[in-house]
Amino acid sequence: TLCTAEVEKRVENSRVTxxxxxxxAQLDDTTYTQPTLLAFDIETYNPNKQMSDPAQHPIIQLSLYGAGxxxxxxxxxxxxxxxxxEVVENExxxxKKFAQYVNVKQPDILTGYFSDxxxxPYILKRAxxxxxxxxxxxxxxxxxxGRGNQSSVEMTGIIHLDILNFIRRVTRMNLKTDSLKLDAVAQELLGEKKNEIDIENLAEYWDNSDPKLAEFAKYCLKDSQLTYEITQMLMPNIVEFVKLISxxxxxxxKMRFAQFVExxxxxxxxxxxMLIPNKPGRTTLYERQGQHVEGAFVYEPKPxxxxxxxxxDFRSLYPSIIVAHNISPETLNAPSEHKxxxxxxxxxxxxTDRDGFFSTILEEIMNRRGRIKAMMKTADEKKKKLLDARQYSLKILLNSFYGYLGFFGARWxxxxxxxxxxxxxxYHIHQVINKAEAEGFKVIYSDTDSIFITLDGRTYEEAMDFVDRINAELPEMMELEPEGFYKTALFVSARGEEGGAKKRYALCDEQGNVIIKGFEAVRRNTSYIAKEVQTQVIKTLLRTKNTQEATSYLKEVIKNLREKKIPNEKLVIVTQLTKPIEDYASIGPHVAVARQMRQRGERVEPGSFIRYIVRPGKGKISDRVSVPELTPEGDYDAEYYIDNQVIPAVERIFEVFNIDVKQLADKRNQSSLQSFF
Known part of the structure; x- marks a missing residue:
């Protein structure tokens, strides 16, 4: 933010005054959103495809990328x-040349991707x-x-920014990709990909002085370019958090949402x-971890x-409740005639005779965000981008307060x-449900802050009138908003239960657009073919209600799997590694593949998303999995994918229509599949 300052010059051993x-003092609200960036990336020697070790393996290429x-x-x-x-004598x-360029450029920010x-660390250890x-x-x-932390690197006068930290903690919640690798993130955010190259064999090309090293140089530079462009794209969001939290x-x-709030x-x-509470001690932390809060109400749907x-939907339900009911630690059970x-x-x-600390802050944030969103409607594209970053940072903060109150490590x-x-x-969701039913609407589902009703002969305008009456009775700051009208909605059963599965439904609007919630199609740990089949079946049933068309499609997929006509890329399963490989007592498929990757010299750490394909053979699944890149086309276990991926993905959907899809996958029924109906 643009400020005016009174200063006194001092003598320091520094490159800048x-x-x-x-x-x-702040002059105005002008924001410095485009600091000078310099991105860097390294390629290291990896003999026999093993993981590079800074104690013995040199850096063989280092790239830098900035404006011009x-x-x-x-x-x-x-x-x-x-x-x-630029070719130099040795590592x-x-x-030294790396240091020279950084000193000449003097960037505000030196950025990398997983550079912490x-x-x-590799550069420092080699130095x-x-x-x-x-x-x-x-x-x-x-x-x-960083102090007591080998996973961060700090600088003086220049900011070292590992942009992966921000993506992992903040941006990823809005990303569709399962992977946080540079290639996947760049493709989604920028529409660009890394250069394709045989990086595992870099050491071999290096030892042989192969001309292909020129392609590796382009590969290294492209990584820095993508890192630079991603950082530049996310900088307005980062700057807004800096301004907000100071x-x-x-x-x-490097902060998580609870830290933003605190x-x-x-x-x-x-x-x-106001006095700031101390951090909780070890005993207090232990006691808090055993405490639980009753959650939201769920009106279970019938399949x-x-x-x-x-x-x-209730607009910002939990923040608006905190404001509407003056919820704050210091107003809790406080002596008062008005409560x-x-x-x-x-x-x-x-x-209620005094303003709570939390409720006051949240009301300010909600009002401020509302004003910013109103300004966005008339702003030009450049201003709109900055305003959007501002409202997004407020949204993140706003929606994190409730979770913070119950976080065992919180000061407040x-x-x-x-x-x-x-x-x-x-209480409020029950009130809405009861009033909806009293007015003749049929409630089919409700969860936390939303309610689903069917018109059953009533008009959409009547439903809107009902919402207006609800809002007239709600406390100030609380509002029930129409989220959408859908021609059809599908609810499936919960596994092993008669009732409908919570947060598991699909909706189709009047234009035929389908929204899927909670199904494998929007989950990880499911192969792409299973997601694709499930999505297509749901779309067909919601749009046409034609079960024969849906089952015919499913039969064709099963047939193509057995004939190995489905490409490998659709058989990939993605599972996140949640802890170090050595800490796993049992070796699941993703752990087995992670071990393979590490043996080939790839970096694998907790949080990495492991991609693999299940191949034919006998024995445990973990003994016959491999990374997609090393799996020959068509070399997959078709029966595994049919029985454990495709059929489970659609089984409960077809149950709604009293169809047993397991019969479709039974080889004994193959001869009669064409006459299933």
Whole structure:
């Protein structure tokens, strides 16, 4: 933000002039959203396809990319290098040249992709091995590992930003991709991909001085380019969080949602001279972890297909409840003649004769976000992008407050406040359900903040009138909004139960657009073919209700699987590695593949998404899985995919229509499949 400051010049051993700050004041709301970026990436020597070890394996290529600048530094000359490639004597000179370019460019931000976890630590360890002072900090010192944490690298005067940290903690919730690898994220955010190359055999090409090293140089530079462009794209969002929470970028990008809330509360508490609670001690943390809060109400649906469905949502239900009912730790059970008793909790109330800390803050955030969204309607594209980043940061903060209240590590932890929020949520949703049924609407489903009703001969306008009457009775700040009208809706049964599965439904609007919630089609750990089949079956049944068309399609897929006509790329299963490989007591398919990847020198860590294909053979599944890249086309276990992926994905959907799809997959019925109906 643009500020005016009173300063005093000081003498420092620094590449830039330093000042002592005496006073500072904000001039206006102008935001510095385009700091100077310089992205970097390295390629390392990996003999016999093993994982590179900084103790013994050198860096053989290092790329840099910035505005109007691109460079690849390497120390083996071959034919075919482009003008951006600079060849030096050895790795030691490569590291010195890296430092030279950073010092000349003096970027505001040095950014990498997984640079906290790999690139920067590797560079520092190789510099230590060569006894090189990598003096790229503005005070002529070298970058350092974060205190007590070998997984972060800090700089002085320049921000080191591992953009993967921000993507992993904030951006990923809006990404469709299962993988957070640079290639997948770049493809979704930028529409670009990494260069395809045989990276596993880099060491072999290096040893043989193969001209193909020129292609590896392009590959390395492309990684830096993609990192630069992703960072540039996400910078407005990062800057908004910096402005909102008033902490450095290097801290912001590593924060989780609860930390956003806590540091924002600390900032606001200081503004009103409120005492800041201490962090909980170990004993308190242990006690809190055993405490639980009753959750939201769910009106379970009956499995079936429904016509003319209207869906309503409470706008920002939990934040609006906190504001409407003045929920805050210091108003909880506070002595007062004016208090509001929590529904279902006669011994719990909130004072209403004073404004709560939490409720005041949330009301300000909600109003501010509303004003920004209104401004977006008339803003030009450049301004709209900045405003969108601003409202998005407020949305993240707003929706994190309820979870923070019940987070065992929170300074302002209050199980009672968290319980009160969900109690009010249940109360308000029950009120809407009861009033809807009293007015003759049929309620088919409700969960947390939404309610689904069928018109059953009533008009859409009558449903809107009903919502208007509800809103007239709700407390200020609370509002029930129409989410959409759908011609058909499908609810399936829960596994092993008669009732409908929670959060598991599909909707089709008047234009034929289908929304799928909770099915395998929107989950990981499911092969692409299973997702594809499930999605197509759902769309067919919702749009046409033609069961014969849906079963014919399913039969054709089963036939193509057995004839190996389905391409390998559709058989890929993606599973996340949740802990270090060594910590797994049992070896599942994804762990087995992760081991294979590590043996080939690939980086595998907790949080990595492991892709694999199940191949034919006997024995455990984990003994016959491999990465897609090393699986010959058509070399997959068709029966595994039919019995364990495709059929389970559609079985409960067809149950709604009293169709047993297992018969379709039974080889004994193959001769009669064509006459199934």
């Amino acid at each position: 330093c000042y002592t700050l005496k006073s500072i 600048f691109e460079k690849v530094i390497t120390w083996k000359d071959v034919n075919g290098y482009g003008p951006s490639v 030691e000179e490569l590291l 976890g790999f690139d920067f 230590q091995k060569h006894k090189i002072k990598l003096d790229i900090n503005l005070d002529y010192t070298s970058p350092r590992f 902490l450095p970028i290097a801290d912001i990008v 540091w924002y509360l600390i900032k606001r508490a200081q503004e009103v001279n 079936g297909i429904y016509d003319d469905v209207v869906v309503f 509001e008793i929590v529904p279902g909790h006669p011994d719990m109330w909130f004072a 932890y209050s199980k009672e406040c968290a319980a009160a929020v969900t109690a009010y949520g249940r």
